[in-house]
Amino acid sequence: MSGRRRPRPQPRTLRTRLVVASVVLIAVVCAVIGSVTTLALRSYLYGQLDGQLKEVAARASGRFDPPDKDVTGGGGAGLIGGQDKPPEDIDLTKFVARGPQPVGTIAAEVRDGSIAEAKVGKKAADDNNVPQLNPEPLSDAQTEALGSVARDGDAHTVDIPGLGGYLARYQTGPNGSYYVAIPTSDVTRTVNTLIIVEVSVTAAGLAAAFLAGVVIVGVATRPLRRVAATATRVSELPLHSGEVNLDERVPESECDPHTEVGQVGAALNRMLDHVHGALHARQRSETRVRQFVADASHELRTPLASIRGYAELTRRGREAVGPDTRHALGRIESEAGRMTLLVEDLLLLARLDAGRPLQFEQTDLVPLVVDTISDARAAGRDHNWRLELPDEPAPVSADAARLQQVLVNLLANARTHTPPGTTVTARVRRSGAWLCVDVQDDGQGIPPELLPHVFERFARGDSARSRATGSTGLGLAIVQAVATAHGGAVTVDSVPGRTVFTVHLPALTTPTAAETDRQPHSQARHSLTTRVRQGS
Structure with a gap:
């Protein structure tokens, strides 16, 4: 458990972070203001x-002090600056039941x-439902709680059981x-009400x-989202090949150089x-190369045929030729034939690159x-x-x-690059809306470092150009180009023992039986014979 890494949280958007930061800042400010206000009011x-x-204590003890003097605890002696009234007996029953003492006043002698x-x-309330104050004695627990207040003449808060919080003072005077x-x-109710109001107002304000x-x-980040949308559309364009129409730009209204977002938009447009200029130059260069290849291939066909x-005419002529000359003529024919295949492949690729229409049926x-x-x-027997x-x-x-050429190239590739005795299987199957043709062999497989490049032009399994096989390195490139021109694709999966x-x-909808009978094919009978002969 300790070695398992916790998944990193998804990063929040700039919009979310700005809103959350603003709300948190406002919440902190409101909390500080509310706390200061509450403490000040309390x-x-x-x-x-x-x-x-102080007034209640003075009336009970008979000791009135000037506003600028402090009252010290202890006995009646030693009170400096006090203004004593003549001593009188205090009736606590009347004292707590009459004004101006507030409701709930406690007095203890x-x-x-x-x-x-x-x-x-x-x-x-009395019998007539008129509210009045009734004096009641304190219980022992309440008296004990009141007696715990320090006798220093200062005000102290104390919790009286059954009565709640009180502010109490001990004072000595002429009356005792x-x-x-x-x-x-x-006070507590007022402070709590203020807190509730502050919390409610703060919550509403935060919302x-x-x-x-x-x-x-x-609204402020809308230009930034438009810049991001433009960059996303550009990233989805096929920029790796072909003619690219790179017309996507950030609107001029979002390219104000006086704003940060506008500067980003202007930089993206630049x-x-x-x-766009680099892609256009690359396209012009590729077009010139393709045109040169097409022209050169076309012009080379006639000289190669003549050679x-x-x-062949010299080798089969009536004039006697020696063995060396006959061998040289055979090599000339062989190399001219291989060169013709290369020229034909180059010409086909040039036509496919140029988008020449195919004869679909x-x-x-x-x-x-x-x-x-x-x-x-x-x-390949x-x-x-x-x-x-x-x-x-x-x-x-x-x-x-063209489709037959694709199959011929795939089967020739399997025959050329696998040892004798290898089993090559051609399979036709349906996969959803697609019809798939598989060419599978149980040979040694394609090296992993070559696998991503097998459909590139002049890609080879070895570094040398094999003259024994007559490979031009364009067969799989033609397969991919023809499949793409048909609106399809070609894929490869290779491991040792299975490629x-x-x-x-x-796929098209399945034709009717009558349509199938009307479809001509040059080798229909031979195809049936081949099936029986191979036991497929």
């Missing part, structure tokens, strides 16, 4: 409550260091020593800020201009494959040839001659 309210507590009597004024306390519930941020950031003709792949495998069997054909026709719209070339062609 301090102010407790200050007012402390002032009320201290004698000999302990609380002798303690009362609290509670709000209740007393504990007085007034409830803090009103509004989020929605506004989404709209504002979306880059696309350079790329082969004169060599409805063609059944089954007899075409049978005839081609029959010819391959005649040329040291190989084992097999057929795997469907029971129904396999019609496609194709140029039969499969697959030609994918768009």
Whole structure:
């Protein structure tokens, strides 16, 4: 478990990060303002409550101090600057039940260091449902909690069981020593109400800020998304080959040099201009090369035919020639024939590159494959040839001659690059909307480093140009070009002991029996004979 890496979180978009950052910043500012406001209000309210507590304590003890003097705890002696009233007996029942003490005021008389009597004024309704204050004695637990307040003359908060939070003070005066306390519930309720209001307003403000941020950031980043869309469309163009129409540009309205996004759009347009110029120059160069190859191939056909003709005429003439001369003439014919094949392949590739139209007609792949495998069997009797054909026709719209050349090249490739005794299988099958022709062999396979380049022109399995096989290195390139011109493709899958070339062609609907009988084929009878002879 410890060695397993945790998946990295998906990066958020710039729009999301800007909105989230803005909302978080606003939330932090609102939290700071709310906290400061709450603390200031709480301090102010407790200050007012402390002032009320001082007045209640002064009325109970009979000790009134000037506003600028502090009251020290302890006995009556030692109070400096105090203004004492004549001593009087305090009735706690009347004291807590009458004004101006607030509702819930607690008063307790201290004698000999302990609380002798303690009362609290509670709000209740009389028989006429008129609210009034009723004095009630404190329980032992409540008295003990009140007696825990420090006797230093300062205000302290204390929690009285059953009554809630109080602000209490101990004070000594002419009337004696007393504990007085007034409830803090009103202050707490006010502060809690303020907190609820702040949280509600902050939440509503954050929601509004989020929605506004989404709209504002979306409008601000819209030019950036247009730049990205332009770059995406350019990345989807086939720039590797052929004539490229690179007209995609960022709109001029999004290329304002005074904005960051506009600078990016302008830079992208300049880059696309350079790329378009380079691609156009490459296309012109490729066109000139193709035209040269086509012209040279066309012009070489006649001299090559003449060379082969004169060599054959001389070799078969009535004049006696020596063995060396006969051998030289044979080599001239052989090399002229190989050169003719190369010229024909180059001319075909040049025509396919130029987009010359093919002669499309409805063609059944089954007899075409049978005839081609029959010819391959005649040329390579040291190989084992097999057929795997469907029971129904396999019609496609194709140029039969070019398609036959594709099959001939694939079978010749299998025969040339595998040792004697290799089994070569030609298979016709349907795969969805495609008809596929597989040419499979159980030879040694294609080297992994060569596999990605087998369809390139002049690609070879060895570094030398084999004269024994007569290979030009253009066979598989022609296969790919013809398959592409038919709207299909060719693929290869190779491992030691199994190599499969697959030609994918768009399938047509299966023809009727009458249409099948009307379709002519030059080797229909020979195809059937080949099937029986090979036991396919």
